[in-house]
Amino acid sequence: MAPGGLVLAAEEFTVREEPYYLPLGDEIELFEAAFEQRIPVLLKGPTGCGKTRFVEYMSWRLGRPMTHISQGGEAPLDDEGPRPFVTVACHEDLTASDLVGRYLLDTDGTRWIDGPLTRAVKTGAICYLDEVVEARKDTTVLIHPLTDYRRLLPIEKLGQVVEAADGFLLVISYNPGYQSALKDLKHSTRQRFISVEFTYPTREQEAEIISHESGVDMAVSIELAKLGEKVRNLKEHGLSEGVSTRLLIYAGRLIERGIEPRRAAQVGVTWALTDDLEVQRSIEEVVTSIFE
Amino acid sequence: MSVAGGLIARNRSRFDGFPEPLLEAYESSLRALEPRLTPTQLEGWSRGGLDLMAISLRSWESAAEYFKAGPRMAEATPWDTYEQLAREAGDLTEQSAPLAVSFLRSAPDTLTHIGPNHLAQWADFGRRLYKGNWKSSSLAAQFYDAGPDLFGTIRVSHAGRLVLFLDELARHSYELAAACLTSAPEVLGRLEHNDRMPFLTFGVELAQTSWADSRLYFDRGVPLIQRVHGPVRERYLTLAAQVARDHSRSVFQYFEEAAHALGEVEPDDHGIVIELAEQLAPHSAYAAMDFISNAPEVLEKVRIDELGAWQNHGLGILASSREGGEAYFRLQSSRGEEVLDTLSARVELSKVGDVLRLYGKALTGKNISIHASAVLTEKGIGWVDEERASTDGTTIYLPEVMELYRGKDENFAAVKVFTTHQAARLEFGSFAFSFSRPSTLFEDLRPTIREAPDANPATEIERFFDLFPDRTLASDIHKVAEGTRIDAAIKRNYAGIRRSLTRMQREELERRPEVSELPLRQAFVENLVRVSLDGIDAVRWPAAQRDAVSSGVSILQQLMAESASVEDTAEATLRLYQLAMSIRNERDEGEEEWEGLPEMDQESFQLDMSELGSEGAPMEMEMGDAEDGDVDYESPQDIDFRGDFKPELVQLLMKLRDDAELGDAGQISPDQLTEEQLKELLEKSAEIDLDSLLEGDLQNTTGMFLSNLLKEAGTPTLDSDAQSDQPLSDLSTGAEEGEEPLAPIVTTYYYDEWDFRAQDYKPRWCAVKEADLEEGEEEFYDETLKEYAALVAQTRKQFELMKPELFRKIKKLSDGEDVELDPAIEWMIDLRTGVSPSDKIYWRRNKVERDVAIAFLLDMSASTDEEIARRDQQYDDSDDDPRKYLSWWVTKRRQELSAPPKRIIDLEKEATVLLITALETIGDDYGIYGFSGYGRDNVEFYVLKDFDEQFGETTKKRIDKVTPIRSTRMGPAIRHAVHKLSETEAKVRILVLLSDGRPQDHGYGRDRTEKEYAIHDTKQALNEAKREGITPFALTVDRAGHDYLKTMCEDMGYEVVGDIESLPRRLPALYRSLTE
Structure with missing residues (x-):
């Protein structure tokens, strides 16, 4: 991770230390194979189940740099060390030019600034578009030529076409659960990716993750994981989305800091999940059943 | 000559002209009195009588009685009394001779009761009743006649009150007064002495305010009073009297209800209830009486020491708003219920069911529902106890009310334990038993046991129980073992x-029967129960059974291990059964104390399991023949929090359900159950007590039982999400298909009603019964279309014109169909001046997703039967010329004959047809409903077309059946329509009320003429709709509707459409303004 306070150019960001990642299945092998073959990857799964962490981990594992969107100028690439890697969190106002780049005014006139996708394409980074269905439809225009045999990024405003550098791989994520039917991924898009499905980890695995990430002992972790499992049973019956591992970790961290487990679960899980009083009450009952 | 003789001789001449008996009476009276009185006194006595004779023409009659009375006076009567009697007699005779006759006739006997001192008072009472007419005279006479009887029971002071009462009554009806007087001695005699005065006092108040009830009071009052605890009866009556003083309406009814209610309250608590009521009485006597009347209901929810808190809260409301407070104590306000709920320690399933449902869902991961146990027992499929928790595999059944403890939290915790135990059965697989799946802790005995060769068990668990000759014992042990495992897992x-x-x-352990008093085998099972309740310290055994018990305990404890599965329970059951069978079920005759811990410490429980696992050849389970001295085996006492456990039935049900599902999918399950299998299971299962289930011969019972089971399994499980929204809806709608297709399915919903006087809701006040409307002919629809062909075309066109508006031009985009001129120019300017231009210069047409749901509510009340008076048909009164009037009338008749006048309902129907045309054109989601009904518990709500229903022939046919029915209780109908609307997912939701206005119903207001209550409730219902984000709109076809609509709708939209011709013109505009 980048040391705090340091400002880096987008493509300078690299995953230097090994992120903690507990494999749940064969996703690592799959991803590696896909990367070898430069097959774009679609990660499917509920929120907070570890998709982003997985890409980060793979980026580190593949010795690839990683870039986060940030302000700043260009920086030279260092081909020898870990390479940049780009994460873009998509939102509904994200347009193609946000990804590709735009002209900005300068003292000497206009100047072209590459967008994160262009940088990733040029540097051959792994580019991770998080929650891609949230983005505007015009972004698919960019994704399509990049994800088939062409591996090209057209930059319309410059009248250029950029060929992707060798290491470039597009990874997108998508949560089929909470997006409405309106925002479904189009087939012409989705059929350009292999799709790795993420589910919540099993109770034991999740406990291990919680324990590792929050520092609480296994006994508490297993209870938290149990809570997660029970609350996820309520999905579609009052909850639109099950509790994420992330939230469970937060609760674990609070417990680690000396907060009462019941209270930690209340703020970390019950209240974080829903505003529906009835559902809150039900989760509360599960919490009080599990924690003393 | 004696003094008497002298007097007779002297006065004989004065009797001339009077009947002979008079003189005889005179003579005999003097002779009889002579020994008692001095000569002077005797002469005085004689003079008194002679004076009476002289008073009037008929006064000799009273004189005769006077003479007769003399000798009947008690021996020791002082002379004063004779004198007084004479005086009173004279006085009375002057008023009315018959009155005096009655007085004198009963005086001697009466005097023995009241004593001489009260003579004057008694006479006065009678005089008071006498008003100079014959009716009053006969009442007064009756009063005197009743003297001996009356004063045999009551005191003079009471009589004073009674006379007051009679006097009051007599003002209204002498007959009534006479009847009451007749029954008075008997009625008052039944009362305890201290109660008589207050009884009469209330009677007086009653007679003053609602005299007609007095008879009822006299007839029925006494047993009522006796329901009230003795020491406080007086206070109760005083309180009732206070109500009577303050109000005149239904006093006796209040009195009766309250007394009845008190009868249901513990007598010791009457004091508290009445004291609290007394505090209310100064504010509102009604509230005080209602408070008493409702005390039993309230006390069901709160304890007597909490009653004060509830009353106090109401008192606060009462002090600020009389109406509000009265509603509170009538239990007709939501606030009252809320307070009651907060105070109440008990937990009602209806209130926590939804939370528990989600809780259970979370725990089990299954889509379970929660119902009251009564629902399960009603199904008649083997469960019989309404109070016990259980599960049938898809639903958890819980007792309706939990009030084991004094605190609400504790009670809820108890419900939670109940629920958790049932949920844990599902979570930890109690019903997932498989005969062949190996256990984790034991060496499997199941395969080694010889099974009956021709057995064809329906379920896995049945196959297992088939191994045991004594099924009841096996089932009991299995239940204990599984309970142990589940509790440990929890x-x-x-x-x-x-x-x-x-x-x-722990509490369960305290309730267990004394183990050493049980026959030995039962004691063994009882010991297992104790172990399973974690009460190893409560285990007791006779020395001889030390080994068996220690083995048993050890086996049971194995089941507490984490890896224990339901198959382990089965293996444990096999072993425990064998142990139990090794013990004869006889009474322990030994003298020595039974052992318990600490004689045997837990260490020794760890024994080698292999001892029990008998290897080798297939073994036979023992039957354990009953020997002499053996007692019939009885199952151990049930454990409350674990509820009923019927694995055989549940597995059967699950299997039947699976079969039913497969059957629905057109498949036949490879091992579909046969009827024989089912019958066999039912007959042998220890879980079903067919006798207690239903009466009748076994064959019938089994048949009924089977069909119940199949019905249960075949009925698709209701979507529990829908249930949660309407927890009170009548679930009887899950009617079997094909059997009675004609019976309309009625679903009942309950809604609050707004009481504007109390400024509070009356909780669950109205029952809305929803049903599909009957189907009529399609013709009406088609004919309306034909009749208004032009209008229909016009409407359709208007609505089609709306369509292009569905596309909206969105400006200022950075990308779009074309450049927009204004921003483009600005862009150029910016560029030229060196300012950074905005790139948002494009426009695009976006399809606006129409997301509209609209509900039409048709008023089907009787009032819509009225004709709509068209303006041209109204005769102008200003012109008095009769000829003109005649010609107007003739024209009108002619018109009516050629085209019968339209009724409001016709207009509503026609409007509906037009609306449908319009809505089908535009494609918005809509529902059409009609409503009517009578009374709060019967608001009929008809579905013409539901939201998710497609418009088609059924809808057309239903429109034909829209007819005026009964009353108009608008509030609940609106609330139900709002409920329907809020279930749709549309963004824009509209409620259009088509009516003649005028909400009116039985009990919708103080009386039928009061409109305020109804209007306020309707207004409130419309307000609720607005709060739900629904746009209400009232459309009326009655010109007179303006007035009340103005009150009801206030800031909401409404419109009066006088004739259908203007509808097409108005509709699109209206619709547009509503949906945008």
Whole structure:
């Protein structure tokens, strides 16, 4: 991770230390194979189940740099060390030019600034578009030529076409659960990716993750994981989305800091999940059943 | 000559002209009195009588009685009394001779009761009743006649009150007064002495305010009073009297209801209830009486010491708003219920069911529902106890009310333990038993046991129980063993519930029967129960059974291990059964104390399991023949928090359900159950007590039982999400298909009603019964279309014109169909001046998703039967010329004959047809409903077309059947329509009320003429709709509707459409303004 306070150019960001990642299945092998073959990857799964962490981990594992969107100028690439890697969190106002780049005014006139996708394409980074269905439809225009045999990024405003550098791989994520039917991924898009499905980890695995990430002992972790499992049973019956591992970790961290487990679960899980009083009450009952 | 003789001789001449008996009476009276009185006194006595004779023409009659009375006076009567009697007699005779006759006739006897001192008073009472007419005279006479009887029971002071009462009554009806007087001695005699005065006092008040009830009071009052606890009866009557003083309406009814209610309250608590009522009485006597009347209901929810808190809260409301407070104590306000709920320690399933449902869902991961146990027993499929928790595999059944403890939290914790135990059965697989799946802790005995060769068990668990000759014992042991396993799993997995569970186990242990008094085998099973309740310290055994018990305990404890599965329970059952069978079920005749811990410490329980696992050849389970001295085996006492456990039935049900599902999918399950299998299972299962289930011969019972079971399994499980929204809806709608297709399915919903006087809701006040409207002919629809062909075309066109508006031009985009001129120019300017231009210069047409749901509510009340007076048909009164009037009338008749006048309902129907045309054109989601009904418990709500229903022939046919029916209780109908609307997912939701206005119904207001209540409730219902984000709109076809619509709708939209011709013109505009 980048040391705090340091400002880096987008493509300078690299995953230097090994992120903690507990494999749940064969996703690592799959991803590696896909990367070898430069097959774009679609990660499917509920929120907070570890998709982003997985890409980060793979980026580190593949010795690839990683870039986060940030302000700043260009920086030279260092081909020898870990390479940049780009994460873009998509939102509904994200347009193609946000990804590709735009002209900005300068003292000497206009100047072209590459967008994160262009940088990733040029540097051959792994580019991770998080929650891609949230983005505007015009972004698919960019994704399509990049994800088939062409591996090209057209930059319309410059009248250029950029060929992707060798290491470039597009990874997108998508949560089929909470997006409405309106925002479904189009087939012409989705059929350009292999799709790795993420589910919540099993109770034991999740406990291990919680324990590792929050520092609480296994006994508490297993209870938290149990809570997660029970609350996820309520999905579609009052909850639109099950509790994420992330939230469970937060609760674990609070417990680690000396907060009462019941209270930690209340703020970390019950209240974080829903505003529906009835559902809150039900989760509360599960919490009080599990924690003393 | 004696003094008497002298007097007779002297006065004989004065009797000339009077009947002979008079003189005889005179003579005999003097002779009889002579020994008692001095000569002077005797002469005085004689003079008194002679004076009476002289008073009037008929006064000799009273004189005769006077003479007769003399000798009948008690021996010791002082002379004063004779004198007084004479005076009173004279006085009375002057008023009315017959009156005096009655007085004198009963005086001697009466005097023995009241004593001489009260003579004057008594006479006065009678005089008071006498008003100079014959009716009053006969009443007064009756009063005197009743003297001996009356004063045999009551005191003079009471009589004063009674006379007051009679006097009051007599003002209204002499007959009534006479009847009451007749029954008075008997009625008052039944009362205790101290109660008589207050009884009469209330009577007086009653006679003053609602005299007609007095008879009822006299007839029925006494047993009522006796329902009230003795020491406080007087206070109760005083209170009732206060109500009577303050109000005139239904006093006796209040009195009766309250007395009845008190009868249901513990006598010791009457004092408290009445004291609290007394505090209310100064504010509102009604509230005080209602408070008493409702006390039993309230006390069901709160304890007597909490009653004060509830009353106090109401008192606060009463002080600020009389109406509000009265509603509170009538239990007709939501606030009252809320307070009651907060105070109440008991937990009602209806209130916590939804939370528990989600809780259970979370725990089990299954889509379970929660119902009251009564629902399960009603199904008639083997469960019989309404109070016990259980599960049938898809639903958890819980007792309706939990009030084991004094605190609400504790009670809820108990419900939670109940629920958790049932949920844990599902979570930890109690019903997933498989005969062939190996256990984890034991060496499997199941395969080694010889099974009956021709057995064809329906379920896995049945196959297992088939191994046991004594099924009841096996089932009991299995239940204990599984309970042990489940409780242990709960404690291990749910630390938070451990404490409540342990507490309930402890309490259960305290309730267990004394083990040493049981026959030995039962004692063994009882010991197992104790172990399973974590009460190893409560285990007791006779020395001879030490080994068996220690083995048993050890086996059971194995089941507490984390890896224990339901198959382990089965293996444990096999072993425990064998142990139990090795013990004869006889009474322990030994003298020595039974052992318990600490004689045997837990260490020794760890024994080698292999001892029990008998290897080798297939073994036979023992039957354990009954020997002499053996007692019939009885199952151990049930454990409350574990509820009923019927694995055989549940497995059967699950299997039947699976079969039904497969059957629905057109498949036949490879091992579909046969009827024989089912019958066999039912007959042998220890879980079903067919006798207690239903009466009748076994064959019938089994048949009924089977069909119940199949129905249960075949009925698709209701979507529990829908249930949660309408927890009170009548679930009887799950009617079997094909059997009675004609019976309309009625679903009942309950809604609050707004009481504007109390400024509060009356909780669950109205029952809305929803049903599909009957189907009529399609013709009406088609004919309306034909009749208004032009209008229809016009409407359709208007609505089609709306369509292009569905596309909206969105400006200022950075990308779009074309450049927009204005921003483009600005862009150029910016560029030229060196300012950074905005790139948002494009426009695009976006399809606006129409997301509209609209509900039409048709008023089907009787008032819509009225004709709509068209303006041209109204005769102008200003012109008095009769000829003109005649010609107007003739024209009107002619018109009516050629085209019968339209009724409001016709207009509503026609409007509906037009609306449908319009809505079908535009494609918005809509529902059409009609409403009518009578009374709050019968608001009829008809579905013409539901939201998710397609418009088609059924809808057309239903429109034909729209007819005026009964009253108009608008509030609940609106609330139900709002409920329907809020279930749709549309963004824009509209409620259009088509009516003649005028909400009116039985009990919708103080009386039929009061409109305010109804209007306020309707207004409130419309307000609620607005709060739900629904746009209400009232459309009326009655010109007179303006006035009340103005009140009801206030800031909401409404419109009066006088004739259908203007509808097409108005509709699109209206619709547009509503949906945008």
